[in-house]
Amino acid sequence: DTAVSQTPKYLVTQMGNDKSIKCEQNLGHDTMYWYKQDSKKFLKIMFSYNNKELIINETVPNRFSPKSPDKAHLNLHINSLELGDSAVYFCASSQGLGRTDTQYFGPGTRLTVL
Amino acid sequence: GDSVTQMEGPVTLSEEAFLTINCTYTATGYPSLFWYVQYPGEGLQLLLKATKADDKGSNKGFEATYRKETTSFHLEKGSVQVSDSAVYFCALSGGETSGSRLTFGEGTQLTVNP
Numbered sequence: 001d002t003a004v005s006q007t008p009k010y011l012v013t014q015m016g017n018d019k020s021i022k023c024e025q026n027l028g029h030d031t032m033y034w035y036k037q038d039s040k041k042f043l044k045i046m047f048s049y050n051n052k053e054l055i056i057n058e059t060v061p062n063r064f065s066p067k068s069p070d071k072a073h074l075n076l077h078i079n080s081l082e083l084g085d086s087a088v089y090f091c092a093s094s095q096g097l098g099r100t101d102t103q104y105f106g107p108g109t110r111l112t113v114l
Numbered sequence: 115g116d117s118v119t120q121m122e123g124p125v126t127l128s129e130e131a132f133l134t135i136n137c138t139y140t141a142t143g144y145p146s147l148f149w150y151v152q153y154p155g156e157g158l159q160l161l162l163k164a165t166k167a168d169d170k171g172s173n174k175g176f177e178a179t180y181r182k183e184t185t186s187f188h189l190e191k192g193s194v195q196v197s198d199s200a201v202y203f204c205a206l207s208g209g210e211t212s213g214s215r216l217t218f219g220e221g222t223q224l225t226v227n228p
Contacts, residue, residue: 099208
């Protein structure tokens with residue numbers, strides 16, 4: 001009964017490839033997020049969706065494209081992977097956009113670009 | 115924009131020692147404040163939160179009080195255990211510029227030795 005799940009957990013690929021990371025939540029939440037954690041463990045928002053609508057789109061290269069087929073899923077597609085994309089990517093979800101809403105995180109996907 | 119500053123780590127303590135991890139924030143409006151914990155190889159888990167001034171969040175022996183006058187949300191525990199070894203993140207959301215996104219501090223690595 002995992003709340004927020006991500007696949008794959010590890011992703012190793014070559015520069016220039018295209019890859020996707022999938023995220024699913026079974027909490028019935030309306031809002032989902034993608035965060036990037038760099039090698040120094042710093043976390044930064046990338047995107048958020050509310051009811052399948054893009055709400056936050058940080059300064060992220062347009063090689064990154066989120067897709068939300070329904071409220072329970074938010075996938076991240078990355079084109080033309082670069083060495084600097086190596087990081088841990090976390091999906092999260094919250095009930096809504098309220099300032100008190102808690103965000104629940106998935107286990108993360110460690111992406112390594114060779 | 116909104117920001118969070120945590121005390122520099124890493125922090126190393128002996129079992130049963132007292133823990134304080136300092137966190138200060140800069141935000142306009144009425145942000146909510148959170149502490150998340152990341153155990154090795156895992157995602158982030160909510161440890162505690164506070165949504166208004168003078169609120170105290172507590173969980174698993176950890177406590178933090180939302181101090182608007184000093185813009186702080188310091189994490190404390192009276193007696194740490196080896197199992198508390200992890201990275202701790204202070205975060206805020208709901209500030210006027212941050213909206214629903216979580217803005218994180220740099221994280222503090224805590225190691226507890228037997």
